[in-house]
Structures are given as C-alpha cells and as structure tokens.
Amino acid sequence: MKKLYTLLFFSFSCLLASAQTLNVVQGNVTHAYSATGSDMTFCCGTRVQIEGNDYPISEITKIVIDDSTVTPATVNVVYNGNFAHVTVSGDMVPYIQASVNGADVVITPSDEICTEITYTLSGTSSDGSFQLGGKYKSVVVLNGVSLTSSTVSPIDIENGKRISIVVADGTENTFEDNANNTGKAAFFVNGHAEFSGNGKITVRGNAKHAYRSDEYTWFTPEFGGNFVVDKATSDAMHVEQYLQVSGGTFSLSGMSGDGMDVACTNEETDTLNGHVFLDGGTINIQCATDDTKGIKADSIVNITGGSLTVNVAGDGCKGISSNSDLNMSGGSVTMTVSGTTYHKDQEDESKCRGMKVGGNFTFRGGNISMSVTGKKAKAIKVDGNYYYTGQGTMNCSVDCDGTAKKID
Amino acid sequence: MRKITLFFVLLIGFGAHAQSLDYLTIRTTDGVEKSVTAVGTEITFGDGNMYVKSGTDEITFNFNDLSAMFFAAEPTGLRNVISDQGGLADIPAGSMVQVFNMAGKPVGTFRKQAGQQSLPAGLQKGVYILKANGVTFKSLVR
Structure with missing residues (x-):
C-alpha cells in the first residue's frame, strides 16, 4: 500500500507541476532541454553553454521555449516532404550525432551509450530515409511514417544489437526502395529485431528483399498488427539465424523470391541457426513465381501454433521447404498446391510440393489441409522418416523415403 | 477509503x-x-x-x-521603467495588473483603464513591482 501511495504521489505531482522546455534549434536538428534553475552561461561574446553543452551562437537558428514535456533518452524524427527534423532530448545531446540532408537522416550514437534510446519516426517523404548506427540495444517506434527512397534503404538499422521495433497502434507505416538501392533490403536490420504493436507495416523491395535481418527476427506475442509485402525483387522476408512468429497477421505476395527465407549465419556460435518457429499469428503467402518457397529454412521448422496458408501456384514451388526436420504439434497449415514441374527433364528440375522435408517429419498435433491439383505435385514429401502419434488431423498422405512409424 | x-x-x-x-x-x-x-x-x-x-x-x-x-519560479528581474506616470505607460489598456511590494508580497490587482496614469488609490508612497502581460515593471508612488 505504501508503494502505491508513493507512486501516486510522484505521478500526481508531475501532473500538477507544468513543464517548460527550452528548444535549441540548429537548422534541422533541435536539442530539447527540460527547464531547470541552472544557469545557462554566455561566454566570450560567441558561445552559450546549456547543461554542459557548448553552442556557438553562430550555429543557433533560434531558441524557443514551449510547454512541452521532454522524455529522457528520446530522439524524434518527423518527415515532411523533402525535409526532416530531428529532436534530441537534452540528456542525450552529448551522445547523439544527428545528420540531416534533405529527408535523409543519419543517427550516430556514441559508443559510450549504455542507455536504451527510443527513436520515434513519423511523417512522410517521397525521398527520405532513416539510418541508425550505435552499439547498444535500442527501440524504434514506427508512429505513422512512410518513406520512399530513390537511392538508399528507407530503413537501414546498422546497429547490431537488439532492436525493439514498435509498430504503433492505429498507424500505417510504408517503406519502399528504388531499383538502384545497393542496400540489403528496403527495411534492413543488422542486429536482431523484435516486433510489437498493433499498427500496420507495408514494405516493398524494388532492388532486392523487402525486409531483411542479419540476425534473428521475432514477431512477439505483443505484435498484433499487420505485416504486408506486396512486392519484392527477391524475398519478401529474408532472415538470418532464426525467425519466430508468435503474433501478427502476415500477407506476403508479389515476390520474385521466397516468402520467408531463413538462412544460417556464418557464426558457428549463433544458436538456432536456420530455424523457423511458428507458434502464433496468421500467415498468408502467395507463392506464384516458379521455383520459389513459401517458407524456406536452412534447418528445422517447428510449428506449434498459429495459422499458415500458402497458395503454391508456381511451377516447382514448395509451400514449406526444410533442409532438415519439420516438427508439428499444433496450429494449422492449409495449402493449395496447383503448380507443376519446373524445368522438367532438365538438370535443375524441381517438382511442386506442399511440404518438402529434407530430414524427418514428426506430426504430433495440429491440422494439415492440402488441396493438390498440380501435375506431378505432392502434398508432403519427406526425405527421411515420418513419425506420427495419431493426434491432429491431416487430409493427405505423406510420401517418405524412410520409414513411417507411430510414436508415443 | x-x-x-x-x-x-x-x-x-x-x-x-x-x-x-x-x-x-x-x-x-x-x-x-x-x-x-x-x-x-x-x-x-x-x-x-x-x-x-x-x-x-x-x-x-x-x-x-x-x-x-x-x-x-518568480520574476527576479525588473524592467527599469519608472516614469512620472507611475510605470503604467507601457501597459496596454484592459490588461490585468498585479501589484507587489518590494518584498515580493502581493498587494492587489487591477485592470488598467484607458488613459490611467497612476496606481489605484490607497497605496502608500514607495516603489512597487507591477506585473502584466508577462512583463514586470517597477513603479513609483510619490
């Protein structure tokens, strides 16, 4: 009870005391300081020092005082056509370098930072981008931001740590690159991405992948939003290390490559390398390009929940392709397999499959529904053994090269 | 409760x-x-x-x-405006004016009338601080 009173006391006090913020505007970058009684000292006819930060007067556009509240450890980026404006909270001024060139924003945090900073993006630009460096975990909030870039990846997060990506409730966020983009994807995360929020994100990759992460990507149970890819020159989603889908609604189509391609990294110490985990969410993939996969995994595919629907229409396509085992104990998989053989009788001949398992297939539960109409197509093809418990439902047969065995 | x-x-x-x-x-x-x-x-x-x-x-x-x-929290600086008109010359008509003594204690408020040239009656001789429209003045009652 004492803790409740204390919390209420401080919360109410903050509410009643009004706030003042001193904004030091330097071109397209503002440093926002909460008002304190400390002296801001002038020096030498040329400089002013504010909370230990030195400003040449010649570099100050203006100083504006308003009644906003500064949240510590925050950077806000607002895009508006050909321009962007960055606001850095005063406590982060010594540690953040913000460069704004038109609507291209580059944020370089100091290596000294040991505080999680929240970067909030909003607004629209038809030629803008956001690049984030740094070596400490961070939060990126997509708060109604739409970026198209004619030169680079609209979102390029070079930070190799944990990046929490919040797709703000009620917002729509769109990212599209240009065919000239030399980056890895229209939306790229060098580190490991964890998605949450209930907003919508749409990504289009005109150069290569729409979305890519070079370490794991996890759509957490707190992700109740929509992830849409309606165009990709390569994969809709290309993830290295592992992909886990625990929430969200996915619509992947218009790609020339795979829907979800999960590849091993080159780091032998990376855990769960090449794995796919489906334990929630609703995934819908249109696999129309010949010889592509709805979900491709370099290693094990684990399905314990959620719903996966794949339209396997292209010749030689696979709804799910695992280079190793596939384990299913829950969730539902629905596939329409209408494609036929790709490059028939040629060296790279590839047949159409609902599920292609390079190792063993273990079915302990869930529901599999296959509609197979393609010539020479099969519902489930297993290179290894097929293990089943008798639980779950399946409306098709399993073609396995090894043995089929009932297990406990 | x-x-x-x-x-x-x-x-x-x-x-x-x-x-x-x-x-x-x-x-x-x-x-x-x-x-x-x-x-x-x-x-x-x-x-x-x-x-x-x-x-x-x-x-x-x-x-x-x-x-x-x-x-x-409080204005510590004063515009050094002391005029024969009691410091009211710069305050627009219709403005609410707060009056403080030199110790910072409030002594009253009034709305400046058009053409008003002196502080309301009843104030003893001395220097007062007037605050109106976000600016602070010093005013003298003779």
Missing part, C-alpha cells in the same frame, strides 16, 4: 504549491536581471545582439553584456 481521500487532499495541496519555472531571467554583466514569461519566448541572434521576444515585449541585449540566463 478515508485514508485514500485524505491522501488525495494532501496531494492536491502539495500540487498547488509545486512550483513551475514560469519565467526566464536574463542576467547581464552589470548584475541587472530582467525576466520574461518563459513559455512562448523566442530568442534569436544577429549583429552581435540577442533578441528576446515574449508576447508583445521585445528586448535586445548586446551579446557582450550577457552573463547568464536561467528559469525561475
């Missing part, structure tokens, strides 16, 4: 006393301080000067004369 009610009453009382830093005070090298209402203030620089605009008030400082500026 009674404890919670008492707690919120005390909290509101505390909140009423929690002070906002409503003023920006600028100190020059000669020790003189001038205050303006903080929110809405815009400061620019040019030609060796600092220009402070707050409401309808605009103040220019030579940059070489500046020492420091700070936020404060």
Whole structure:
C-alpha cells in the first residue's frame, strides 16, 4: 500500500507541476532541454553553454521555449516532404550525432551509450530515409511514417544489437526502395529485431528483399498488427539465424523470391541457426513465381501454433521447404498446391510440393489441409522418416523415403 | 477509503504549491536581471545582439553584456521603467495588473483603464513591482 501511495504521489505531482522546455534549434536538428534553475552561461561574446553543452551562437537558428514535456533518452524524427527534423532530448545531446540532408537522416550514437534510446519516426517523404548506427540495444517506434527512397534503404538499422521495433497502434507505416538501392533490403536490420504493436507495416523491395535481418527476427506475442509485402525483387522476408512468429497477421505476395527465407549465419556460435518457429499469428503467402518457397529454412521448422496458408501456384514451388526436420504439434497449415514441374527433364528440375522435408517429419498435433491439383505435385514429401502419434488431423498422405512409424 | 481521500487532499495541496519555472531571467554583466514569461519566448541572434521576444515585449541585449540566463519560479528581474506616470505607460489598456511590494508580497490587482496614469488609490508612497502581460515593471508612488 505504501508503494502505491508513493507512486501516486510522484505521478500526481508531475501532473500538477507544468513543464517548460527550452528548444535549441540548429537548422534541422533541435536539442530539447527540460527547464531547470541552472544557469545557462554566455561566454566570450560567441558561445552559450546549456547543461554542459557548448553552442556557438553562430550555429543557433533560434531558441524557443514551449510547454512541452521532454522524455529522457528520446530522439524524434518527423518527415515532411523533402525535409526532416530531428529532436534530441537534452540528456542525450552529448551522445547523439544527428545528420540531416534533405529527408535523409543519419543517427550516430556514441559508443559510450549504455542507455536504451527510443527513436520515434513519423511523417512522410517521397525521398527520405532513416539510418541508425550505435552499439547498444535500442527501440524504434514506427508512429505513422512512410518513406520512399530513390537511392538508399528507407530503413537501414546498422546497429547490431537488439532492436525493439514498435509498430504503433492505429498507424500505417510504408517503406519502399528504388531499383538502384545497393542496400540489403528496403527495411534492413543488422542486429536482431523484435516486433510489437498493433499498427500496420507495408514494405516493398524494388532492388532486392523487402525486409531483411542479419540476425534473428521475432514477431512477439505483443505484435498484433499487420505485416504486408506486396512486392519484392527477391524475398519478401529474408532472415538470418532464426525467425519466430508468435503474433501478427502476415500477407506476403508479389515476390520474385521466397516468402520467408531463413538462412544460417556464418557464426558457428549463433544458436538456432536456420530455424523457423511458428507458434502464433496468421500467415498468408502467395507463392506464384516458379521455383520459389513459401517458407524456406536452412534447418528445422517447428510449428506449434498459429495459422499458415500458402497458395503454391508456381511451377516447382514448395509451400514449406526444410533442409532438415519439420516438427508439428499444433496450429494449422492449409495449402493449395496447383503448380507443376519446373524445368522438367532438365538438370535443375524441381517438382511442386506442399511440404518438402529434407530430414524427418514428426506430426504430433495440429491440422494439415492440402488441396493438390498440380501435375506431378505432392502434398508432403519427406526425405527421411515420418513419425506420427495419431493426434491432429491431416487430409493427405505423406510420401517418405524412410520409414513411417507411430510414436508415443 | 478515508485514508485514500485524505491522501488525495494532501496531494492536491502539495500540487498547488509545486512550483513551475514560469519565467526566464536574463542576467547581464552589470548584475541587472530582467525576466520574461518563459513559455512562448523566442530568442534569436544577429549583429552581435540577442533578441528576446515574449508576447508583445521585445528586448535586445548586446551579446557582450550577457552573463547568464536561467528559469525561475518568480520574476527576479525588473524592467527599469519608472516614469512620472507611475510605470503604467507601457501597459496596454484592459490588461490585468498585479501589484507587489518590494518584498515580493502581493498587494492587489487591477485592470488598467484607458488613459490611467497612476496606481489605484490607497497605496502608500514607495516603489512597487507591477506585473502584466508577462512583463514586470517597477513603479513609483510619490
């Protein structure tokens, strides 16, 4: 009870005391300081020092005082056509370098930072981008931001740590690159991405992948939003290390490559390398390009929940392709397999499959529904053994090269 | 329930006393301080000067004369305007004027009338601080 009173006391006090913020505007970058009684000292006819930060007067556009509240450890980026404006909270001024060139924003945090900073993006630009460096975990909030870039990846997060990506409730966020983009994807995360929020994100990759992460990507149970890819020159989603889908609604189509391609990294110490985990969410993939996969995994595919629907229409396509085992104990998989053989009788001949398992297939539960109409197509093809418990439902047969065995 | 009610009453009382830093005070090298209402203030620089605009008030400082500026809960600086008209000349008609004695204690408020040239009757001779429209003045009652 004492803790409740204390919390209420401080919360109410903050509410009643009004706030003042001193904004030091330097071109397209503002440093926002909460008002304190400390002296801001002038020096030498040329400089002013504010909370230990030195400003040449010649570099100050203006100083504006308003009644906003500064949240510590925050950077806000607002895009508006050909321009962007960055606001850095005063406590982060010594540690953040913000460069704004038109609507291209580059944020370089100091290596000294040991505080999680929240970067909030909003607004629209038809030629803008956001690049984030740094070596400490961070939060990126997509708060109604739409970026198209004619030169680079609209979102390029070079930070190799944990990046929490919040797709703000009620917002729509769109990212599209240009065919000239030399980056890895229209939306790229060098580190490991964890998605949450209930907003919508749409990504289009005109150069290569729409979305890519070079370490794991996890759509957490707190992700109740929509992830849409309606165009990709390569994969809709290309993830290295592992992909886990625990929430969200996915619509992947218009790609020339795979829907979800999960590849091993080159780091032998990376855990769960090449794995796919489906334990929630609703995934819908249109696999129309010949010889592509709805979900491709370099290693094990684990399905314990959620719903996966794949339209396997292209010749030689696979709804799910695992280079190793596939384990299913829950969730539902629905596939329409209408494609036929790709490059028939040629060296790279590839047949159409609902599920292609390079190792063993273990079915302990869930529901599999296959509609197979393609010539020479099969519902489930297993290179290894097929293990089943008798639980779950399946409306098709399993073609396995090894043995089929009932297990406990 | 009674404890919670008492707690919120005390909290509101505390909140009423929690002070906002409503003023920006600028100190020059000669020790003189001038205050303006903080929110809405815009400061620019040019030609060796600092220009402070707050409401309808605009103040220019030579940059070489500046020492420091700070936020404060109360105005500690005064515009050094003492005129035979009791310091009211610069206050627009219709403005609400707060009157403080030199100790900072409020002694009353009034609305300035058109053509008003002196403070309301009843004030003893002396120097008073007038506050109106975010700017603070010093005024003399003879």
